[in-house]
Amino acid sequence: MEKCSVNLEQIYREFYQPIHRYLIRFVGRKEAEDLAQDVFIRAGQSLDAFRHEAQVSTWLYRIATNIAIDRMRQPNFQRETDCLPMEPELAGDGQSLENEALRRATNECIRGVIDSLPENYRVPLILSELQGLPNQQIADVLGLSVDVVKVRLHRGKARLRQELRNQCQFSRDDRNELTCDPKRMSDES
Numbered sequence: 001m002e003k004c005s006v007n008l009e010q011i012y013r014e015f016y017q018p019i020h021r022y023l024i025r026f027v028g029r030k031e032a033e034d035l036a037q038d039v040f041i042r043a044g045q046s047l048d049a050f051r052h053e054a055q056v057s058t059w060l061y062r063i064a065t066n067i068a069i070d071r072m073r074q075p076n077f078q079r080e081t082d083c084l085p086m087e088p089e090l091a092g093d094g095q096s097l098e099n100e101a102l103r104r105a106t107n108e109c110i111r112g113v114i115d116s117l118p119e120n121y122r123v124p125l126i127l128s129e130l131q132g133l134p135n136q137q138i139a140d141v142l143g144l145s146v147d148v149v150k151v152r153l154h155r156g157k158a159r160l161r162q163e164l165r166n167q168c169q170f171s172r173d174d175r176n177e178l179t180c181d182p183k184r185m186s187d188e189s
Helices: 008-027 029-045 056-072 094-116 119-130 135-142 146-167
Strands: 168-172 178-182
Touching: 008 029, 008 056, 008 119, 029 056, 056 119, 056 135, 094 119, 094 146, 094 168, 094 178, 119 135, 119 146, 135 146, 146 168
Parallel strands: none
Antiparallel strands: 168 178
8 A cells, every 4th residue: 555645744734723623622721732732742653654544634533532532531630611712802892792701601501511411422513513524524533333423413412402401591682692591400490
């Protein structure tokens, strides 16, 4: 089999941001930087063995997923609730700051529900809905069949909908934008 040359520097430039963003969604901002570096260190160490049977992105997501799952299984792991940096509003008025705060609160509420899903549903959902990977690539990343990925996505979305109903109070703000707050124990009775 002929080996194609793959340049780690080029791979790093092209894939660092998507991998870093994926890890932020998976383990939180605090852990993501170190884990992203670990992904590219591992990739560099095994670059000679890469046989191009999968896309480079699939290979990197698989490394990132394994590293993230290993980290989450460590007893000292604690995930942050504020997981994704929000884009700052360009206008400097109070309305923009209020909107950003509402978006952050909604993100944190929904993110908490996603984080509570079992790993076998959470990982495919993150890869599909947040990273935009197609089912075949998710199957390759996770080492599953496409049919299993489809089932997990379907069940994961159903479980997510149910948990959002159970754990979140949705409403609309004065601009008719959807907002979300965690339900208090007294709200459930």
